[in-house]
Amino acid sequence: MSQVIASLQYSKEHEWVEVLGENRVKIGITDFAQNQLGDIVFVEIPQANEEVTAGQSMGTIESVKAVSEIFSPVSGRVVEVNSALEDAPETINGEPYSGGWMVVVELSQPDELKELMTAEQYTSFTEEE
Amino acid sequence: MEGLKRTPLYPLYEKYGGKTVDFGGWELPVQFSSIMEEHHAVRNRAGLFDVSHMGEVIMKGPDAKKAVQRLVTNDVNTLRENQALYAAMCYPDGGTVDDLLVYKLKEDEYLLVINASNIGKDVSWIIEQSTGDLTIENVSSKIAQLALQGPKAEEILQTLTSFDLSEIKFFHFQEKLDIAGISTLVSRTGYTGEDGFELYVDNADACSLWEKILEAGKEAVLPCGLGARDTLRFEAKLPLYGQELGKDISPLEAGIGFAVKLETEEDFIGKEALIVQKEKGIPRKLVGIEMVGRGIPRTGYPVYASGATLEDEPIGYITSGTQSPTLKKNLGLALIRTDFSKLGTPLEVEIRGKRVDAVTIKSPFYKR
Numbered sequence: 175m176s177q178v179i180a181s182l183q184y185s186k187e188h189e190w191v192e193v194l195g196e197n198r199v200k201i202g203i204t205d206f207a208q209n210q211l212g213d214i215v216f217v218e219i220p221q222a223n224e225e226v227t228a229g230q231s232m233g234t235i236e237s238v239k240a241v242s243e244i245f246s247p248v249s250g251r252v253v254e255v256n257s258a259l260e261d262a263p264e265t266i267n268g269e270p271y272s273g274g275w276m277v278v279v280e281l282s283q284p285d286e287l288k289e290l291m292t293a294e295q296y297t298s299f300t301e302e303e
Numbered sequence: 304m305e306g307l308k309r310t311p312l313y314p315l316y317e318k319y320g321g322k323t324v325d326f327g328g329w330e331l332p333v334q335f336s337s338i339m340e341e342h343h344a345v346r347n348r349a350g351l352f353d354v355s356h357m358g359e360v361i362m363k364g365p366d367a368k369k370a371v372q373r374l375v376t377n378d379v380n381t382l383r384e385n386q387a388l389y390a391a392m393c394y395p396d397g398g399t400v401d402d403l404l405v406y407k408l409k410e411d412e413y414l415l416v417i418n419a420s421n422i423g424k425d426v427s428w429i430i431e432q433s434t435g436d437l438t439i440e441n442v443s444s445k446i447a448q449l450a451l452q453g454p455k456a457e458e459i460l461q462t463l464t465s466f467d468l469s470e471i472k473f474f475h476f477q478e479k480l481d482i483a484g485i486s487t488l489v490s491r492t493g494y495t496g497e498d499g500f501e502l503y504v505d506n507a508d509a510c511s512l513w514e515k516i517l518e519a520g521k522e523a524v525l526p527c528g529l530g531a532r533d534t535l536r537f538e539a540k541l542p543l544y545g546q547e548l549g550k551d552i553s554p555l556e557a558g559i560g561f562a563v564k565l566e567t568e569e570d571f572i573g574k575e576a577l578i579v580q581k582e583k584g585i586p587r588k589l590v591g592i593e594m595v596g597r598g599i600p601r602t603g604y605p606v607y608a609s610g611a612t613l614e615d616e617p618i619g620y621i622t623s624g625t626q627s628p629t630l631k632k633n634l635g636l637a638l639i640r641t642d643f644s645k646l647g648t649p650l651e652v653e654i655r656g657k658r659v660d661a662v663t664i665k666s667p668f669y670k671r
Contacts, residue, residue, distance in 0.1 A: 212333075212337060212338055213338050215599070215625075215626040216598070216626065234655065238338045238342075238530065238534055238625055238626060238628065239333065239625070241599075241601060
């Protein structure tokens with residue numbers, strides 16, 4: 175069973191969103207997603223100051239076997255990047271909700287958060303997948 | 304997953320944590336624990352694979368030998384009983400129908416082991432091209448195959464049989480060996496670059512053999528999926544049909560010239576075309592590449608000469624690529640123009656629209 179964290183919000187593309195306050199959110203991929211991908215060996219995430227758009231690709235994540243896109247769950251400007259992932263992408267496998275975070279985004283459309291799922295909704299969503 | 308074929312081992316996947324995927328119409332485990340762990344298990348200890356999806360064809364009769372020789376690029380005449388041979392089957396133009404193992408069971412009886420995704424096509428081809436006094440039987444659905452691979456493979460398997468396994472040399476086999484009470488064809492072959500065995504049994508015995516081997520191997524053996532099988536064979540530069548080989552790729556281009564015997568008197572389908580290709584100079588070559596810039600090369604990515612402009616044509620493409628679990632480097636096999644194939648040639652791989660620097664390196668990437 176994959177883990178979910180009650181205080182986070184979730185997208186259909188298996189990203190989690192943590193509201194940090196001041197219109198900022200932290201983004202990563204869920205435990206379910208890392209488990210589906212398997213051993214992660216490469217990530218390419220946006221750089222600071224890049225704009226991201228909800229529902230659109232903001233990067234790439236690669237396991238030994240496959241290449242997948244990372245979809246941004248929100249729109250806004252990237253203000254912080256977890257650059258440690260470049261050399262240690264496997265952190266996402268081990269700590270998807272902590273050390274494996276990807277970016278902090280300053281929201282341009284805070285209302286988009288309402289579109290995201292709660293932990294409970296996400297759990298039933300993954301059970302259907 | 305509905306409508307997919309399953310092997311006799313299917314009922315055991317869940318017990319060992321197997322995660323299944325659709326692999327050319329088969330529901331097969333891509334991994335049990337993790338591709339990385341399984342890969343290292345095979346390199347350092349042992350791994351057990353279910354490869355029952357592979358196809359088996361028996362050609363039998365007074366003209367069987369002649370018929371097999373006509374189909375395959377390697378020299379069947381040199382093959383003795385209890386010996387196996389790696390070969391390609393070619394079209395008249397030198398393109399590849401499939402790559403396969405030929406087992407000489409008896410002077411007039413041969414077992415051909417072919418790729419799962421090619422069974423239908425291969426069997427039709429074999430029947431179409433064979434003449435004379437022989438029977439051709441597709442026994443794919445009756446035979447299961449397990450592969451026990453890795454430096455500890457012999458030690459583990461030896462605990463299940465009184466036959467001295469060290470007597471079976473590389474690319475040799477023994478039929479009807481008693482392995483844990485199960486009649487098994489034990490072949491010292493594999494698709495991982497390690498020592499090991501491929502074990503052919505009746506479907507009905509497959510689950511029992513799987514359990515017995517895991518029991519015997521204890522911590523030294525790990526159930527392995529197709530993901531690790533792919534990374535292992537990739538590092539050892541063993542071609543995968545559909546990637547390194549195909550109907551538009553000759554075995555000479557794919558780097559398996561050692562399995563193509565053009566000097567012998569025997570004729571085989573495609574021989575003339577391959578002789579011409581060799582005389583004219585083989586146009587493309589399968590080379591190893593290592594990424595210099597950031598990125599992982601993947602199947603189908605275009606490869607360019609270093610400094611090529613946007614208008615320049617690619618010089619080839621990546622056939623397989625990943626981050627090598629053994630070497631921790633981003634590596635690829637690339638089918639490229641021969642004039643760019645020299646070791647140390649700088650190249651560029653197009654990764655999601657970006658040209659990333661790479662260089663040709665020695666391959667196989669891994670040799671035991």
